[in-house]
Amino acid sequence: MDTEIIKFNRDDPDAEEMRRAGEIIRAGGLVAFPTETVYGLGGDALNPDSSRKIYAAKGRPSDNPLIVHISDVSDISKIAVVDNIAYVIENIQSKVSALAERFWPGPLTIILHKTDMVPYETTGGLDTVAIRMPSDPIALAFIEASGGYIAAPSANISGRPSPTRVSHVIEDMDGRIEMILDGGDVDIGVESTILDLTEEIPTILRPGAITDRHLAEVLGEVRYDPGIIEDNSSVAPKAPGMKYRHYAPRGEMVVVTGTHRAVADYINLRAEEDKHDLIKSGVICADEHVLDYRVPVVKCAGRLGDEETAAHRLYSILREFDAEEVDMIYSEAFDDEGIGNAVMNRLLKAAGHRVIDADGLN
Ligand code: TXA
Ligand code: MG
Numbered sequence: 001m002d003t004e005i006i007k008f009n010r011d012d013p014d015a016e017e018m019r020r021a022g023e024i025i026r027a028g029g030l031v032a033f034p035t036e037t038v039y040g041l042g043g044d045a046l047n048p049d050s051s052r053k054i055y056a057a058k059g060r061p062s063d064n065p066l067i068v069h070i071s072d073v074s075d076i077s078k079i080a081v082v083d084n085i086a087y088v089i090e091n092i093q094s095k096v097s098a099l100a101e102r103f104w105p106g107p108l109t110i111i112l113h114k115t116d117m118v119p120y121e122t123t124g125g126l127d128t129v130a131i132r133m134p135s136d137p138i139a140l141a142f143i144e145a146s147g148g149y150i151a152a153p154s155a156n157i158s159g160r161p162s163p164t165r166v167s168h169v170i171e172d173m174d175g176r177i178e179m180i181l182d183g184g185d186v187d188i189g190v191e192s193t194i195l196d197l198t199e200e201i202p203t204i205l206r207p208g209a210i211t212d213r214h215l216a217e218v219l220g221e222v223r224y225d226p227g228i229i230e231d232n233s234s235v236a237p238k239a240p241g242m243k244y245r246h247y248a249p250r251g252e253m254v255v256v257t258g259t260h261r262a263v264a265d266y267i268n269l270r271a272e273e274d275k276h277d278l279i280k281s282g283v284i285c286a287d288e289h290v291l292d293y294r295v296p297v298v299k300c301a302g303r304l305g306d307e308e309t310a311a312h313r314l315y316s317i318l319r320e321f322d323a324e325e326v327d328m329i330y331s332e333a334f335d336d337e338g339i340g341n342a343v344m345n346r347l348l349k350a351a352g353h354r355v356i357d358a359d360g361l362n
Contacts, residue, residue, distance in 0.1 A: 003174050005166070007182040008034075013141035022145030024178045025050075030057060032155040032169045033142045034183030035134040037107050037192050037208070038162035038315070039169045040069065040152030041177065042142070045079075048121035051151055057176045060158040064241045065124035066151040067109050067192075070133050071143035073100045079129055079149065080112035087113070088200045096197065098218050105135035107192040107209045122151045124240060128198055138183045153241075154191060161247045161315035161350075164189045168319060189312040190342045194239055196225070204228075205239035207342040209311070228345065250322050251282075253329040253351040258358035260332075264292040266358040267330045271295040274328050282326040284317055284347075289332065297326050307340035314343060318350060 006017045021031050028050050030043050041058060043050030045068040055062045068079060076082065082093045089095060092112075099110060114129035123129050134140065143150045154162035157172045166182040173180065193208030195215060202222045204212060215222045225238045256263045267283055271294060274281040282297035286304045299317045302309025321329055331351070336344045348355070 005180045008138045010137050013138045018141050018145045025146035030177040031179040032173055033139055033181040034136050035139045036136045036187040039155040041155035042150040042152040045122050045149040045151035048119040051121035058158045063124045065126055066122050066153050067130040067132050069143055069150040069152055071140045075148050079118050102218050104133040109192045109194045111196040161318045164315045207345050209339045247350050251327040251329055254354040255331045255333050255351050256356050256358050257333045262358035268294050279327045281328040282321050284331040310334050310343045311339050
């Protein structure tokens with residue numbers, strides 16, 4: 001299949017081509033589109049065949065549910081049950097409204113009980129549905145042109161990092177889908193926060209730019225799904241997607257913690273050994289530390305304490321390591337406050353939770 005790539009301007013997302021993107025979706029086709037978090041691979045969420053095609057294009061297991069993207073808050077009522085009887089959380093309707101009011105459009109996905117309108121193909125067989133209203137104007141115009149309900153996972157081949165630039169989408173999806181909407185680089189760079197509202201206490205299934213603290217301001221109590229905190233994987237995560245080792249670099253990867261001096265000494269020593277063993281090593285570090293490493297490939301993730309930039313660059317850096325055939329990746333750890341929490345979550349997943357404390361070595 002020929003994939004059409006169409007450039008869009010955020011100031012004028014309603015260009016004539018958007019109508020065509022909408023027609024492709026209504027006819028059961030697939031279109032990749034930018035959101036503020038990562039690029040999505042969109043199909044009609046209410047059409048089971050479209051969801052099947054999404055799984056096929058990604059090479060993704062079909063028990064991994066898709067997020068339904070909307071462009072108008074009032075569209076929730078068609079796809080989710082919001083009356084109180086269905087929920088253990090009290091005043092669910094007012095809580096959903098308060099969350100939408102504060103965080104939508106934006107990088108928050110909420111999980112509610114689904115209505116019959118949503119096919120099980122879209123929810124991976126679950127009775128719940130994940131819903132998000134993205135803030136990118138191109139995404140909003142696309143969803144509206146498509147009839148209002150776009151099922152979309154990240155637009156990467158399963159097992160690769162989520163795409164944050166259109167070149168990543170082209171790499172993974174060219175020839176597999178009808179159209180790619182080119183909106184340039186995304187803004188945030190890590191996927192949305194997922195919040196489950198079908199539990200007794202609102203539960204974060206995946207950390208993102210909207211943090212536990214932001215959510216607690218609206219909801220009072222929130223908790224983390226133990227499945228995303230445990231690194232021994234004895235606890236099954238509630239978001240089916242979090243159980244897959246999302247992205248595994250072609251090389252090995254380890255996160256090194258400790259004081260900067262100890263971290264740099266450890267990585268330099270290991271890189272020297274790697275060189276002897278003809279292993280190509282690389283490092284992910286803060287901009288200020290660049291000159292401290294004697295490692296063949298050095299990637300900067302932004303200035304110290306600037307976790308927004310780390311989020312923005314992380315997936316690009318991981319793709320670059322693969323392209324440059326790096327065998328062994330060492331990464332500095334990031335502060336896990338704010339969006340840093342999401343950065344560390346993705347980094348640790350990529351490293352298969354391998355962490356070395358450089359301070360504890362001598
Ligand atoms: O930022 C994002 O959320 C991006 C953009 C495109 O919107 N989308 C995204 O989708 O990251 P995906 O499919 O790569 O990740 C969705 C995650 C998966 O881990 C999936 O298991 C979980 O959401 N999920 C979806 N529906 C769920 C449900 N009903 N219950 C529990 N987890 C669910
Ligand atoms: Mg994904």
